[in-house]
Amino acid sequence: MSQNISQDRLKMMPKVDLHLHLDGSIKPETIMALARKSGVSLPANSVEELLPYMKADKGCLSLTQYLEKFDFVSPFLQTAEALELAAFEVVEQAAEHHCLYIEVRFAPQLHTRSGLNADEVIAAVIAGLNRGEASFGVKARCIAICLRGHTGEMNLEVVKAAARYMGHGLVAIDLAGAEAAYPAELYSEEFRLARELGLPATIHAGEAAGAESVREAVLGLNARRIGHGIRMRDNSEVMSLIAELNIPLELCPVSNLQTKAVESWEDYPLRYYMDRGITVTVNTDNLTVSDTTITKEYSELCEHFRLSAEELCGLVMNGVKSAFLPEGEKEELMKKMAASQAAWLAAASTSTSP
Ligand SMILES: [Zn+2]
Numbered sequence: 001m002s003q004n005i006s007q008d009r010l011k012m013m014p015k016v017d018l019h020l021h022l023d024g025s026i027k028p029e030t031i032m033a034l035a036r037k038s039g040v041s042l043p044a045n046s047v048e049e050l051l052p053y054m055k056a057d058k059g060c061l062s063l064t065q066y067l068e069k070f071d072f073v074s075p076f077l078q079t080a081e082a083l084e085l086a087a088f089e090v091v092e093q094a095a096e097h098h099c100l101y102i103e104v105r106f107a108p109q110l111h112t113r114s115g116l117n118a119d120e121v122i123a124a125v126i127a128g129l130n131r132g133e134a135s136f137g138v139k140a141r142c143i144a145i146c147l148r149g150h151t152g153e154m155n156l157e158v159v160k161a162a163a164r165y166m167g168h169g170l171v172a173i174d175l176a177g178a179e180a181a182y183p184a185e186l187y188s189e190e191f192r193l194a195r196e197l198g199l200p201a202t203i204h205a206g207e208a209a210g211a212e213s214v215r216e217a218v219l220g221l222n223a224r225r226i227g228h229g230i231r232m233r234d235n236s237e238v239m240s241l242i243a244e245l246n247i248p249l250e251l252c253p254v255s256n257l258q259t260k261a262v263e264s265w266e267d268y269p270l271r272y273y274m275d276r277g278i279t280v281t282v283n284t285d286n287l288t289v290s291d292t293t294i295t296k297e298y299s300e301l302c303e304h305f306r307l308s309a310e311e312l313c314g315l316v317m318n319g320v321k322s323a324f325l326p327e328g329e330k331e332e333l334m335k336k337m338a339a340s341q342a343a344w345l346a347a348a349s350t351s352t353s354p
Contacts, residue, residue, distance in 0.1 A: 091132025
């Protein structure tokens with residue numbers, strides 16, 4: 001029965017999403033509303049016409065092309081009000097797919113064009129997440145992103161601002177952007193400071209560059225999780241390092257195929273990594289840019305890897321264990337997830353058709 005889990009059943013499965021970009025997950029309807037409000041004209045008059053500007057093209061060839069889609073929404077996310085709304089709606093979307101917990105990430109420096117500072121951007125996002133958590137019961141925390149290509153000064157500002165919100169809605173920092181052009185060692189000062197300030201780090205690596213980039217993120221920048229980590233299967237030494245240090249990978253399957261981090265589902269290293277003792281988690285990356293949902297991510301994996309219901313629950317629990325939450329809160333979430341999974345599995349066994 002493993003490969004016959006229906007879409008409805010997958011949607012009902014309790015989940016978490018640890019790798020979810022705010023600006024890549026804005027609904028087109030919301031961009032239209034924000035544009036009307038700010039008097040900015042759009043190149044489209046309907047959701048259908050707008051979507052091509054916001055989601056990755058079918059012929060997307062690289063991470064660089066994929067990242068271009070983010071430039072389109074950026075002008076509409078420059079006020080506290082817009083950021084609060086965007087964050088709230090991300091929680092709403094996560095609730096529709098039965099997430100119990102999400103970590104939403106964003107780069108504060110991309111939202112300062114109209115005068116907000118990094119602290120104000122973070123505060124606005126946290127306010128939206130808190131409102132979403134209160135409305136939909138999904139625990140929601142955030143991660144501030146430093147960007148490859150930004151100056152040390154800009155990134156240090158992000159680290160310092162993030163530290164002020166650590167434990168108050170923010171749980172970690174990240175490094176994202178053009179991985180191949182800007183190696184991790186350029187950002188050692190920022191991540192040394194983060195470590196001193198008690199901010200755990202997850203780092204985008206092994207997406208547009210290979211195993212060395214993953215090694216540098218872990219050993220050089222002290223990453224406790226890796227965003228993607230898809231391109232390291234040719235290096236058994238780095239894979240062993242990741243397994244031994246128990247550094248979870250935040251896989252985002254649909255996105256990984258779009259950015260050509262992996263050529264095909266046949267090449268997707270899900271079982272390959274699992275068989276080597278690497279902790280893998282399943283995430284969306286960008287709901288709108290990747291045109292995905294967390295249900296769709298699991299659905300694709302089910303189809304291509306014939307995962308059983310128990311294996312699916314194991315992957316979800318990997319996410320819970322990898323969450324950047326204080327130990328007490330994490331234990332509470334683990335208990336809640338275990339109970340939800342037991343209920344979901346029990347419902348599956350009574351509704352399975354021959
Ligand atoms: Zn990402």
